[in-house]
Amino acid sequence: MGMTRGKSDKADAKKIAKYAYRMRDEITPTKLSCKEEQSLKHLLSLRQRLVKQRAGFKASLKEQKRVLVKKDNKTLLSTQQKMISYLTKQIQEVEHEMMDVLKSNQSMLNNYKLITSIKGIGSQTALFMIAYTANFTKFKNHRKFASYSGIAPFQNQSGTSIRGKTKVSNLANKKIKSLLDLCAKTSIQHNAEMRIYYEKRVAEGKNKMSTINIIRNKLVSRIFAVVNRKEPYIDTMKYAA
DSSP states (O other), rough: SSOOOSSOOOHHHHHHHHHHHHHHHGGOOOOOOHHHHHHHHHHHHHHHHHHHHHHHHHHHHHHHHHHSOOOHHHHHHHHHHHHHHHHHHHHHHHHHHHHHHTTTTTHHHHHHHHHHHHTTHHHHHOOOOOOTTTTTTSSSSSSHHHHHTSSSSEEEETTTTTEEEEOOOOOOOOHHHHHHHHHHHHHHHHHHHHHHHHHHHHHHHHHHHHHHHHHHHHHHHHHHHHHHHTTTOOOGGGGOO
């Protein structure tokens, strides 16, 4: 921008337009998501809000049951219980609608089946992956998506004076990151291969969280692999001698 004196919307707009014109060769036109992907995103957002509201009622009800006399607070307790039941029913309806959206798009449905063939990957993670990768067309490879979801480690160093730890960035899709975290922990519990890998690293004195992050990256890599190959995941541990 150079040296500027004063400020106005007109001057700022002119500078932005000039910058955009100079960088036009690097601009990639945005491709709008298809109708099914947009519907899936809206339904996922709605489900999140409903789950959050239900969790609030559940926490409140649990606390009140512990400290209040039931016979003196029937309306207070029963109303919240009804709200929990109602929200649960609405969440189920939203989930059914999401499956209907998937069934209306064969490519999305196929990818959903491929993703959920991996141990540790649940339905919600699969749906979020499909929605936020535009059915695996927005990201060239799993490394790009790992960076987007905040699980890719980056160096923090400059010359000889700055030697920071290699760590993940806070610039991330936090919801997908939290889902991948849950998937990694589930995978450690139910996937023999991941459990052995985790226990081996921890026994060697490696950091538990960095090991979990490696497993998150392994899962993302497997998701992209099965989608690209168009073949379900095969658990090789079953065939190990």
